[in-house]
Amino acid sequence: MKEIVYLNGQFLPRSEARISPDDRGFIFADGIYEVIKYYGGKPFRFGDHILRLKRSLGEIGLSFDAGGLKEIFEGLLAKNGLGNTQAGVYLQITRGAEKRVHYFPVGINPTVYAFAFDFPSSKEKLEKGVGVITHEDIRWHRCDIKSVSLLPNTMLYNKAVEVGAGECILIRNGFVTEATHSSVLGVKGGKLLAHPLTNLVLPGITRIVIKEICESSQVEFAERAFTKDELYAMDEIIIAGTGSEIMPATSADGNKIGDGKPGPLTKLIQDKFFELTR
Numbered sequence: 001m002k003e004i005v006y007l008n009g010q011f012l013p014r015s016e017a018r019i020s021p022d023d024r025g026f027i028f029a030d031g032i033y034e035v036i037k038y039y040g041g042k043p044f045r046f047g048d049h050i051l052r053l054k055r056s057l058g059e060i061g062l063s064f065d066a067g068g069l070k071e072i073f074e075g076l077l078a079k080n081g082l083g084n085t086q087a088g089v090y091l092q093i094t095r096g097a098e099k100r101v102h103y104f105p106v107g108i109n110p111t112v113y114a115f116a117f118d119f120p121s122s123k124e125k126l127e128k129g130v131g132v133i134t135h136e137d138i139r140w141h142r143c144d145i146k147s148v149s150l151l152p153n154t155m156l157y158n159k160a161v162e163v164g165a166g167e168c169i170l171i172r173n174g175f176v177t178e179a180t181h182s183s184v185l186g187v188k189g190g191k192l193l194a195h196p197l198t199n200l201v202l203p204g205i206t207r208i209v210i211k212e213i214c215e216s217s218q219v220e221f222a223e224r225a226f227t228k229d230e231l232y233a234m235d236e237i238i239i240a241g242t243g244s245e246i247m248p249a250t251s252a253d254g255n256k257i258g259d260g261k262p263g264p265l266t267k268l269i270q271d272k273f274f275e276l277t278r
């Protein structure tokens with residue numbers, strides 16, 4: 001079956017999708033993106049993703065009407081036979097094509113690209129957990145914008161892949177911010193800790209869900225940055241994201257976390273998360 005993608009108002013085979021080499025997404029990484037997961041054809045937290053999309057667009061001064069995206073995404077799932085499974089939709093909006101100038105050109109049309117893909121859960125990793133590494137956070141100071149400028153993220157995730165680790169946790173000025181494509185939460189003394197929602201982290205949707213689960217389960221959720229040493233001494237570590245879902249990290253830089261197995265709070269949150277999604 002030919003894969004069908006969406007580009008600028010049209011559904012077409014991926015092999016026929018074309019953009020200009022002068023697209024500012026290509027030249028400057030001048031664009032933003034979102035990834036939404038569909039469980040059996042139903043989007044998870046669609047409204048939150050659209051809100052974050054609008055916020056990212058606003059922060060980079062890109063005007064785009066987000067109405068109609070739901071129909072586009074459903075069209076992609078249907079046309080690619082992904083309506084009854086776990087599927088992801090990737091959406092990217094760039095400022096569009098124009099001769100290369102550093103300011104934002106006016107009057108050009110944004111480039112809108114979306115595709116759907118098979119996005120199964122990593123069952124074994126969710127059950128057993130993964131080892132993670134840490135690295136200095138070498139990204140810019142607007143990590144709250146879901147920008148397509150992901151070179152530092154890919155460089156650092158690649159370091160994790162090279163050593164067989166599940167993620168690379170980022171450290172800025174001694175404090176854990178997040179990971180290359182997921183949020184990081186620590187569990188200490190029955191309480192969850194996460195970096196405050198500042199310019200240094202992406203406001204993760206999965207993290208919002210975890211916070212809600214904590215509230216309804218009488219588990220304290222504190223927004224407080226923690227250090228690398230505190231990370232190593234956590235009872236449990238959760239790597240959270242649309243793709244990672246609720247992933248236990250059982251070691252960090254070779255240091256065993258807790259007893260080296262997914263802990264009880266992680267499992268509780270996983271169970272509640274699965275109830276919401278499955």
Ligand SMILES: Cc1ncc(COP(=O)(O)O)c(C=O)c1O
Binds near residue numbers: 178183203
């Ligand atoms: C840098 C970063 N932090 C956190 C997340 C988690 O966000 P979400 O839960 O919305 O997928 C992501 C997801 O792509 C990410 O790239």
